[in-house]
Amino acid sequence: MIDVKNLSKVYGNFKAVDDISFNISKNCVFGFLGPNGAGKSTTMNMITGCLSPTEGNIIINGFNMLYQPEEAKKNIGYLPEIPPVYEDLTPYEYLTFVGEAKKIPKSRLKHCVNEVMEKTNISVMKNRLIKNLSKGYKQRVGISQAILGSPQIIILDEPTVGLDPEQIIDIRELITELGKNHIVILSSHILSEISAVCSDIMIISHGKIATIDSAQNLVGNGEIKTAIIEVIGENEKIINVLNTIKGVISPKYEYDKNIYSFKFNINLDPREDIFYAFSAIKYPIISLYTKKSSLEETFLKIIQDSEDWS
Amino acid sequence: MLSIYKKELKLYFVTASGYVFLAFMLLSAGIFTSLVNFVYYSPAFEYVIKDMCFVLLITVPLLTMRVFSDEKKQKTDKLLCLLPIDVKSIVIGKFMAVATISLIPVAIMCVYPFILSKYGVVNIKTAFSCIIAFFMLECALCSLGMFTSSFCENQITSAILCFGVILICYLVPTISQNISSASMFTFRAFSVCIIALCAVVFLASKKILMALLTAVILETPLIFIYIKHNALLVGKFTAFVDCFAMFKRIDPFTNGVFDITAIVYFISITALFICLTIQYENRRRRG
Numbered sequence A: 001m002i003d004v005k006n007l008s009k010v011y012g013n014f015k016a017v018d019d020i021s022f023n024i025s026k027n028c029v030f031g032f033l034g035p036n037g038a039g040k041s042t043t044m045n046m047i048t049g050c051l052s053p054t055e056g057n058i059i060i061n062g063f064n065m066l067y068q069p070e071e072a073k074k075n076i077g078y079l080p081e082i083p084p085v086y087e088d089l090t091p092y093e094y095l096t097f098v099g100e101a102k103k104i105p106k107s108r109l110k111h112c113v114n115e116v117m118e119k120t121n122i123s124v125m126k127n128r129l130i131k132n133l134s135k136g137y138k139q140r141v142g143i144s145q146a147i148l149g150s151p152q153i154i155i156l157d158e159p160t161v162g163l164d165p166e167q168i169i170d171i172r173e174l175i176t177e178l179g180k181n182h183i184v185i186l187s188s189h190i191l192s193e194i195s196a197v198c199s200d201i202m203i204i205s206h207g208k209i210a211t212i213d214s215a216q217n218l219v220g221n222g223e224i225k226t227a228i229i230e231v232i233g234e235n236e237k238i239i240n241v242l243n244t245i246k247g248v249i250s251p252k253y254e255y256d257k258n259i260y261s262f263k264f265n266i267n268l269d270p271r272e273d274i275f276y277a278f279s280a281i282k283y284p285i286i287s288l289y290t291k292k293s294s295l296e297e298t299f300l301k302i303i304q305d306s307e308d309w310s
Numbered sequence B: 001m002l003s004i005y006k007k008e009l010k011l012y013f014v015t016a017s018g019y020v021f022l023a024f025m026l027l028s029a030g031i032f033t034s035l036v037n038f039v040y041y042s043p044a045f046e047y048v049i050k051d052m053c054f055v056l057l058i059t060v061p062l063l064t065m066r067v068f069s070d071e072k073k074q075k076t077d078k079l080l081c082l083l084p085i086d087v088k089s090i091v092i093g094k095f096m097a098v099a100t101i102s103l104i105p106v107a108i109m110c111v112y113p114f115i116l117s118k119y120g121v122v123n124i125k126t127a128f129s130c131i132i133a134f135f136m137l138e139c140a141l142c143s144l145g146m147f148t149s150s151f152c153e154n155q156i157t158s159a160i161l162c163f164g165v166i167l168i169c170y171l172v173p174t175i176s177q178n179i180s181s182a183s184m185f186t187f188r189a190f191s192v193c194i195i196a197l198c199a200v201v202f203l204a205s206k207k208i209l210m211a212l213l214t215a216v217i218l219e220t221p222l223i224f225i226y227i228k229h230n231a232l233l234v235g236k237f238t239a240f241v242d243c244f245a246m247f248k249r250i251d252p253f254t255n256g257v258f259d260i261t262a263i264v265y266f267i268s269i270t271a272l273f274i275c276l277t278i279q280y281e282n283r284r285r286r287g
Helices: A040-047 A069-073 A091-101 A106-119 A135-147 A165-181 A191-197 A235-244 A271-280 A295-309 B002-014 B016-039 B046-064 B069-073 B077-082 B087-109 B112-116 B124-150 B155-177 B183-205 B208-228 B236-242 B247-254 B260-286
Strands: A002-011 A014-024 A028-033 A055-060 A076-079 A153-157 A183-187 A200-205 A208-214 A224-231 A248-253 A259-265 A285-291
Touching (some): A014 A200, A014 A208, A040 A055, A040 A153, A091 A135, A165 A191, A235 A248, A235 A259, B002 B016, B016 B046, B046 B087, B069 B077, B124 B155, B155 B236, B155 B247
Parallel strands (some): A028 A183
Antiparallel strands (some): A002 A014, A224 A259
C-alpha cells in the first residue's frame, strides 16, 4: 500500500535523503527510527506530499504522490511534530474543517468528528478554544485530525510528546488498535515506545536506510540469538572449537579473557554440541546463556556501523 | 475550496481582525459622509469613495497580513499541504474569504446614497459605479496583500511590506509628475529596472545564466531603440510608472464615467497577484 522507490531529496549540495526504497503492504505499526538530522522528517514530509522529492516515486494505494496528489493524500493522515492546529478554533470546529477538506460526506461528518473525539478522549474539551487547551490535549487534537476519515495510512511523528504517563498508555493502546486495520508509521525517539508498539522497524541514518527488520529480530527475540559463553582454556583453541560446531555464527572473543560470544539460529541450537565439544577437550564451561539485547543497544550499534561505513 | 473559504471567514470573526476591519471601514465611511455630504452640503457620494481610498492603505494590510503568514507561524501550512486540496483552491478560497469581508462594508455603504437622496439630488448611477470601482480596487489591493503575506512568517512584517507597496502605488501619480520625460533619462531608468529584474530572476532561480539572458533579451532592444529611434523613448518611463497608479484609476468613476478599462485593469491585477501567490506557494512546497 506504500511503495517508496529510490527516494532522494537534495538541498543545495546536501543530500538529506539518499536513494531510499521500502514497501509496506500489510496493516501494521511500522517504527521509524533515526538520530536527529537522519532524514526521518524529510522522508515523512515527502511521503505525505508536504515536500516534493528530488528523485524517486511514492505510490500510495496505487496513486503516485507526484502525479495524483489529491487521490494519494485522501489515503493519508499525518500528525507532524508540532500539531497543526488553529488556536482560535475549538476542537469541534477544527475537526469539522479538516473533515470537510478531506471531503467526508456531510451526512457522515458529524458522526466521524464525534467518533475521533471519543477515541482520543477530547469530547469534554470540544467547545473550548484550542489555545486554552494543555499541550497534551493539543497533541490529541492533532492525532484526531490525522485519524479523521479513517485513512488507510496514518503517519505519526512523535505522537506522545507532552502527554502524561496515563495519556501515553492510552495513545499507545490507540496506536496498537489502529495498527490492526491501518498502516501506521510511527516516528519516535522513545525507543521503548517503538519496541512496545511496533511490529516492524526501519532505522535511517545519514539519509539512508540502515536496516529494516521485524522488532523481534532487532531486539533479539527472533530466530537469531546471541549467546555468551565463559570457558577456561586457550583463546585460539576455543574459537576454533566454536567454529567447528554446526549452527554457531561468527564467534568472537569478548571483553574478558574467558568470555566469548556467538550468534546462533534457534532452529539449529548448538548448545548441546558445545557442551560435549568442550567436555571432550576438558575445557570447563563456567556459564552459557543467551543474551537479549535491548533496542537501544541495537539502535546504537546500527547507527555506529552506518557511521563507520559512511 | 469551500472548506478553506468557510474556515478563513470563521477565523476573521473568532479573532478581532474582522471586527476591527469592519469597524474602521464603517467609521471612516461615516466620518467622510458626514464631512463631505453634511458639513459641506455636497450631494456627491463619489467624493466620499475617493477619500475612502486613502483608508485602504491601513485596512488592506490589516485584513491580509495573517492570510498566509499566520499559517506559517502556527505551522498549520503543513496541514494545508497534506489535505487533499490543491494550492490553487487554497489560494482562491483564501482570496474569496478576504473579498467577502471587504464586501461587507461596501454593501453597507450602498445604503448611504439612498439615505442622502432623501435630503437632496444624488446621482445614484455615479455613486454606484464609484462603489463598484472601489470594491474592485480593494480586491486588487487584497490580492497584493495576500501575495506579500505568502512570503512572510510574521504578520507585522507582512503588514509593513503590504503598506509600503500600497503606499508606493498611492504616491505613483505624484512621482510620475516629477519624472523627466527625456529619452536619456528614460533609457537610464529602464536600464536600472532591467538590472533589478535580473537580480530578482537570479534570486528566484539561483541561475546566473538565466539572469544574464534576461538582461540581454531586455537591454538589447532598449539600446537599439535608444540609438536608432531616440524619440520613441520620450515620456515612456512616465507612462510605465503610471501603470502602477492603481488609485488613479478611480478618477474617471468620480467624474461620472464608468471606465471599463479600469475594471479590466483591476481584474488583471487581482488575477496576476493570485497567480503569483499560487506560483510562490507551489515553489515553496517543492522546497
